[in-house]
Amino acid sequence: MKLSEGVEAAIHCAAMLAGVEGQGTLPGAAMAEAFGLSPSYLLKHLNALTAAGILESVPGPAGGYRLARATERITLLDIVLAIEGRDPAFRCGEIRQCGPARLDASAYAKPCGINVAMQKAERAYRAALAEARLSDIVAKHMRDADPRSVAANRAFVERHQRPQKSTKQTER
Amino acid sequence: MKLSEGVEAAIHCAAMLAGVEGQGTLPGAAMAEAFGLSPSYLLKHLNALTAAGILESVPGPAGGYRLARATERITLLDIVLAIEGRDPAFRCGEIRQCGPARLDASAYAKPCGINVAMQKAERAYRAALAEARLSDIVAKHMRDADPRSVAANRAFVERHQRPQKSTKQTER
């Protein structure tokens, strides 16, 4: 029963991406630096978020990552499932029918009660995660966190974000 | 995010031990056989349950395991924590302060909001597990499960359980 460290990194990256303005992006290498993580490994997780439709990636110079949708529509559950996979934490191995005196399959038609109880608890967990929106996380940080920390985060994003050409509008 | 297989085995064993009468015990080897598990490995988990005060063990011939308290006072949470450990699934690595521009420690006095949200979800998970009593699991099984399965389980316990001498009463 443990979550991989990638989950923490993924959530922090998503929160940081919430600070980029408009269609701008933030390179993965910058985020890796911001959190003191190995870039090669962080890209794996960012990649998973992209595959899950939570992030969008822009290749090429001036490329990077941005959120794929509004922060109100991204929940911690989305991120956790993208990184950890969608399988339940408790997987019933049906060991009740692994003994020497195995009954006919029809005797095991009804689901294992233990599995039912464990799944119920997991639904409660996921429901709680689904209620935690990224917008809430960000708002709470801006409101409650130390001003120095908020300012430093904002400055970092400001420094590394890359504005995306809205149209092909080189100023004329 | 996954639970070890030992959790499933531990819960099934606890449920089976609920069927032994009085102060009787069930040898660990018998339970391993019942579920088709490796005895040496299952003993590890039974050991963990004993250390957590959920089971009692009786050494010697006629020895084995029994529940340490009433089934109403044993929850799935007790068992899961005994096997998986009491640490939370999400451990905040404080990567927010691992970047190159580290602020003074006082700037991180307030807890990381991401950690708070993750812990909240985990509390919901544990609360749900704490509400699932072993007595409920057993009662539900007796009521809902296939009669053949119930009978087979009862017969297995009947066959392997070992009555415990009530006092040191060698008949005289």
Add this chain to the structure above:
DNA sequence: ATATCCAGGATATAAAATATCCATGAATAT
């Protein structure tokens, strides 16, 4: 063209879960 950046595969290393074995000691039957 060139430089920058993401995508994805291959691979290496580290850590944890799973599984087995053996020596020890406790309790009991004989």
Add this chain to the structure above:
DNA sequence: ATATTCATGGATATTTTATATCCTGGATAT
């Protein structure tokens, strides 16, 4: 007392998973 049964706990091997790195290829802005 002695032998037997069985849990205990340590040591260890095997397998799986997580973590981490590297490299090739493709996309794109300059």
